[in-house]
Amino acid sequence: MGLREAKKQETRQLISDCATRLFIEQGFEQTTIAEIAAAARVAKKTVTNYFARKEDLALDHHEVFTQGLARAVAEREPGEEPLTALGRAFRTALLEHDPVVGFTGPAFARMVADSPTLAARLRELHDRREEALAAALTAAIATPATDASGTADPDGPATADPAIAPRAAAALICAADRLLFRRIQELTLAGRTDDQIEATLIPEADHLRALLGAALGHPFTAAPS
Known part of the structure; x- marks a missing residue:
C-alpha cells in the first residue's frame, strides 16, 4: 500500500471511529454528519466522500x-x-x-x-x-x-x-x-x-x-x- 492509499485508509478509519463513538454516546438518529466531521476534524464533504450513507458509518464492514x-x-x-x-x-x-x-x-x-x-x-x-x-x-x-x-x-x-x-x-x-x-x-x-x-x-x-x-x-x- 502506497503512502497516499495508507493516508486515505487512516482518514476513513478516523471518521468511522469518531462516528461510532458519537452514535453510542448520543444515538444514531440524533447524531449529525456535521458533528462527525467536527469530531474527526474534516469537512462534511470528506465524510460523505468516504461514506455515501450515514448508516455505512456505523456498519462500515x-x-x-x-x-x-x-x-x-x-x-x-x-x-x-x-x-x-x-x-x-x-x-x-x-x-x-x-x-x-x-x-x-x-x-x-x-x-x-x-x-x-x-x-x-x-x-x-x-x-x-x-x-x-x-x-x-x-x-x-x-x-x-x-x-x-x-x-x-x-x-x-x-x-x-x-x-x-x-x-x-x-x-x-x-x-x-x-x-x-x-x-x-x-x-x-x-x-x-x-x-x-x-x-x-x-x-x-x-x-x-x-x-x-x-x-x-x-x-x-x-x-x-
Whole structure:
C-alpha cells in the first residue's frame, strides 16, 4: 500500500471511529454528519466522500458482511461441499469472536437495537448476503464437483435439480445465519461475555447445520460420515 492509499485508509478509519463513538454516546438518529466531521476534524464533504450513507458509518464492514458466505463457498477446498465450507467458516468466526457474525460488544449492539434506521439497514444487508450466496451456490452446482486430486466426483450435482434450488438453499442457510447473528446480539445485550456466547453458540450452530444438512442434502452438504 502506497503512502497516499495508507493516508486515505487512516482518514476513513478516523471518521468511522469518531462516528461510532458519537452514535453510542448520543444515538444514531440524533447524531449529525456535521458533528462527525467536527469530531474527526474534516469537512462534511470528506465524510460523505468516504461514506455515501450515514448508516455505512456505523456498519462500515458491510461489504465483508454481504460477501462473506459467498466467499466461503467460492473459496472452499476441492471436493468440499458448500454447507461444510460454510459451517467451517462460521466456526472460525465464532472462535475469533468476529464482529461480522455479531460480536460487536454491548454498547454497539444497543446502539443498533435502538435505531430503526440501522435495524432496517441490517435487514437490507442480510438480504444482499442471501443474494450473493445464491449466486455462489448457482455457480457451485453448475460446476461438477471434484475430489482433492481434481477428479470428477461421480456423485456430483444432479442436473435434474430445479433452477430455483440454489436460491431455496440460500434462503434456508441465510435464515439460520440471521438467527445465529440475532442470538449473538441478544446474548450480548443480556450481559454474556464473548466466551460465554461462544460456548452457547457452538452446539446451537451445530444443531442448525444438522437441520440444514437433512433439509438440503447433496450437492449442498456432504453425506453423514
